[in-house]
Amino acid sequence: MSTRTRISSWRVGGPSTPAVHIAVPYANENRNHLLLSEWRRQGGEGLPAPPLMLPRRGEGTYRARVVKQDLLDLFVEDQYSDAVGGSTGGPGGHHEDRILMHVTFGGEWRFAAGGRQSAVGPGLLSARRNDAPWDFEVARGTRAVTVGLPAGEIRFPAHRREVLAAHSSPAAALLLAQLRLWTELSDGLGPAAAGAARNATLELFHGLVNDRVMDDAEFTPALVRAAMDHIEDRLLLEPDLSPRSIAAALHVSVRTLYRAFARGATPSVMGYVRERRLERARAELMSTRLSVSEAAARWHFADSSHFVKAYRKRFGETPAERRRDARRTDSGQGGDVPRPHPRG
Template sequence: MQIEETPLLGRNDDPGRLTIDITVPYAEVKWAQILHSEWERQARDWVMPAPALTLPRRTNGSYRIRMQMTRMADLVVQDMYSEEVAGHCRWDDQVIAAFQLRGNSRLAVASQMNSVGAGLVCVTRSASTWDWEVGCGARLAMFALPASEIRFPRKQRSITAQQDSAAARMLLAHLRSWADVNDDLSPAASWAARNAAVELLHGLLNDQVIDDAEFSASLARAAMELIDNRLLDRHLDPRSVADFLFVSTRTLHRAFASQATSVMGYVRERRLDRARMELMSTSLTVSEVAARWHFTDSSHFIKAYKKRFGELPSALPRGTG
């Protein structure tokens, strides 16, 4: 795959941008001291401490790291080039999306190791400490945003996708366009661009994970269990189910695509099942049962009942309560 080398961050004269460019000889005994002091000098206006780095042992050549970072609303977007290096840092309550434009990277979060090659994008959920390493000549485009903004599938801390997918291309193109005009945007326009980036990231996550048959089946089962426990809730609908399960309504609907019914179809079927049980075991009237299970009126209930069970409610043996 041909990796695009277009700079992510557009103009270099943006006052809201930080550029760090450091070169340290591998053979320099005090390389760590030089790197950290130079980092602090260049990043002083951002109050951003240098990460803990480990360089490979070499006697020739120099290590170079070059980073451009731009604050856009509450996101930090970063374009980074680095020679081979390892390190760790803290990104509390953050989600990091990293586009591997060239080279290879490895990222360990909560004991889960992810290896990311050129042409992939890895989206990783927050943890207190991140251990990472990049290969020689690696180039990445990354952005971080508050973890509370992103709904991950349950039990997953990271998702990897192809950069040439339509969702990934749209997200990266949006970030590039936004970064290029960021300094000229009003606060309202900047936040609108930020919200669009969040939605595009959700689109990328949803497109990726919903193709996982195991996840799709698990999500459908979890939704059905939730629905079974909330059938009396008048406001039960796909949005409320999706919000409870931390997925989008689109993801929920796609998970039900392999089922014999839709989300609301399942709700209606289970309400009819419960209504049938009540008609057989209580003295409630058809109208009372229909209202209790949120059918618009008794005629609508009777029609739906006959379609599901092949008979009218009046054919049931009635309970005495």
């Protein structure tokens, strides 16, 4: 395969854009030092050198070409690379504060982290967290565009480090079209239009990630479990606990949260919240001197009549009936023992 650098039809950057164009013989004993020193010389602060390691070969030349374009707090890099490896992410690592998206047109990226491996070949894109180390390898003749998005602005799914998608999927195609158009028109955009382009890009990225995740059978149980844990911690503290607040805390869309609960053997999101509040209220009614109206208010029911109705539907009896039965049982075993009042 020819190692000649191929120029993408996706134009990135201009005459003053940071760029590197490097050639290093694989057989050179100082090949890694030469690569990094030349990268630093050409790229400067605008295009910092990643941690790279060239394989040892008796012949041939490693070639790389990268052009970087900054788009407010995002960046786009048009990349060509021959075979190379490295590691990225983690404290002090390369682009640790970014969500990185690799859009592969030719060749292949291979990533490994925490026992998980993925290969991103032609026609695929990979979006991944970069807050922990990833090992990577690049196949010879790989053409890709890499996009860096601000991690603090991204609602990346909880318990997920990477999302894969095909370029041809509708959500991916829309995002890539937006990015391509933004890079081409960026020089002529004023501050307001550039900000709007930036916000639209982030929303389209969220749409892509959520479309991929909500159909992922492996992700659904983890999301439901995380949502249940979040709900349990806030049943008493948040009277207005809602699907929107739960989804925001877990960095997923409300639609993704609804779909995850619909797939499992669980009630709806708010059905689960109501069920757990009823169960917690029932336990306190049996172990404290709370009145029915006090329990209803404490567990955020609109009023005692709504609470009693929901309680009867859930347990097949009213709170008063259950408490009478419990007292009869206690009396037969030696009388009613005073119980402490619950603390918030």
